[in-house]
Amino acid sequence: MPPTLEEVAKLAGVSRSTVSRVINQHPSVRPEVRERVWAVIRETGYQPHAAARSLATRRTRVIGLIIPQAVTTLFTDPYFPILIRGVADACNSFQYHLMLSLFSQGQAGNSSARQDELYQQVLRGQYLDGVLISSAPLDDPIFRRLLQDGIPFVVVGRYPHERIHYVDVDNVNGARMAVEHLLRLGHERIATITGPLNMCAGQDRLEGYRQALTSRGLAVDEKLIAEGDFTEQGGRMAMQRLLPQRPTAVFAASDVMAIGAIKVIRDAGLRVPDDIAVVGFDDIPLASVVEPPLTTIRQPIDQLGSMAVKLLIGLIENPEGSTVHRVVLPTELVIRASCGIRAK
Amino acid sequence: MPPTLEEVAKLAGVSRSTVSRVINQHPSVRPEVRERVWAVIRETGYQPHAAARSLATRRTRVIGLIIPQAVTTLFTDPYFPILIRGVADACNSFQYHLMLSLFSQGQAGNSSARQDELYQQVLRGQYLDGVLISSAPLDDPIFRRLLQDGIPFVVVGRYPHERIHYVDVDNVNGARMAVEHLLRLGHERIATITGPLNMCAGQDRLEGYRQALTSRGLAVDEKLIAEGDFTEQGGRMAMQRLLPQRPTAVFAASDVMAIGAIKVIRDAGLRVPDDIAVVGFDDIPLASVVEPPLTTIRQPIDQLGSMAVKLLIGLIENPEGSTVHRVVLPTELVIRASCGIRAK
DNA sequence: AATATTTGTGAGAGCGCTCCCAAAAGAAGA
DNA sequence: TCTTCTTTTGGGAGCGCTCTCACAAATATT
Structure with a gap:
């Protein structure tokens, strides 16, 4: 004892x-x-004793990181581990603890009911002082509930609602830079493999693609747009749909999808970047290692995580502040071999 | 309220x-x-109210997953996300919650003091009913402390101590199968890139390599053994050291290192598998996607996680049981292109 | 019909902490 | 020296739950 x-x-x-x-x-x-x-x-x-203390103070010094059902399939994407590490580090340095809630498919039963149950238990049971939501679909009911229950939370990824705090990277500009780079290299038939369009990141990167083209006075050809889902497999399928359109370049909204696309391009007997140039997004560690090394957009994922924690703890310890916090971190173009060097 | x-x-x-x-x-x-x-x-x-309940019952229904300092650098290895997913799923289905403690470098100050502090807070503060330790170095002081404090815990990865419960995959046999496959293909100069040798997984996979050779009556040439650290970079460096030895095949103790090795082999103007065959370990999702697709050893990582949770919850809810639980899950050879098909 | 047993319910104490309030002890002012 | 303030300390209540115990009600036993 x-x-x-x-x-x-x-x-x-x-x-x-x-x-x-x-x-x-x-x-x-x-x-x-x-x-x-x-x-x-x-x-x-x-x-x-933590519980005794929480009971008296109504504080647990634990925050939750919730990754909703819809994205746990992507969990093998290096994005999440890096995010988690950023979040965990920040928690450590603020003396908070991290509870991880993944809602994945593995389990029996209606999983949205399951998600509900977990929400009820964890959040209304006052396990947590606040939560971070990572890349939930825009229509996920969790946002309404959190707002309703008055639980402090910060979204990782832009969320268009006037009372919601978020941290994001500049997806629109990143995508735009990627496509502009391809334009500078002389490409004109530039296709894109988007992320899931029910997520803000998916939409924003598509928007960046559109902006790059239209600001050059080029028309956007809807046939050159294929929706993916951020998985390698999704990237492959999207590329298959795009191939008949004969693009000379592809902007994939994630590196993992870019890798899938490259595979399909090669299986079709074409070369990267000679026949089709490819640009990705994320700059995952793998990007520099694959063949050919991937030109991509770097986003500061771990900063994203630690910034989100900082904001959230601010909200928890200082609930008065009525300003809505929105942080957008810059993205950066990283040029490697997969887009080739075309003469202008 | x-x-x-x-x-x-x-x-x-x-x-x-x-x-x-x-x-x-x-x-x-x-x-x-x-x-x-x-x-x-x-x-x-x-x-x-969770805290009130815990105070009265002395149970929190929260378990911890601790990943020690030494391995957080590997955190981008897909191994961890998959493990975490397995653990999280199992927690969900047992109505437990998961607290994640990573001890990474990012933070200022003596981090082993940091780790101590966190241990003190989280474990002695009774936040957790029990913990899972993933792939800690054999000499990590945490084991002694847990034993001393009588906190239920299960190690993910073999741990040679008579009072410690663990779950592991059969690393020795897996490695052995990998090397035996290369032997069957006619290779004789088989090198290996090991994991860190202060971890059991690293040692066991090397042991499997040795067994495969000696049971064929072949001598083990220490010059064909290079220690890696499970990272891509470590794999590259180890391969560089091995190249002058002119091996015809390499068994890398992880897929990530295998990918690094392939890169070095190619940079040296050699082909895989024609000049040097490569076999990995883990069967990460990427293994089937890289060029050439990797022959590797599949290990059921998510089962590892869920099994560990099951055991741990058993210990928590039924502390009487004095038997020490040890589960070893089977591994499996997955043959793809990176080892080629050599005539016998 | 009287007693014994089972079943369902409520009161009370207690888990280990915080925080308010009042008492005690010093320090300062008259 | 006595009063008035300030600083330091202790006691008590209370956070929301569980769990034991005792009592009331319903059922079974003789």
């Missing part, structure tokens, strides 16, 4: 309250007493 | 105790009363 406050108090010859003050760095404790109490704490290895 | 037990009780015209019984499915409540209480619970959206 670990020692309690009471026991520490007795050993130090003071009251429960005084020990509590020492633990919580309350200033009005005589230095001499404080030292005596600390000595006993060290000696006994005393650690406040 | 969410409703409390007391309030629900008043609304249902019963006592606090009765509502508690209903929530906890205690049998001795009249069906009619039970129904009435449930109605109020549904109506009010009542959810028991």
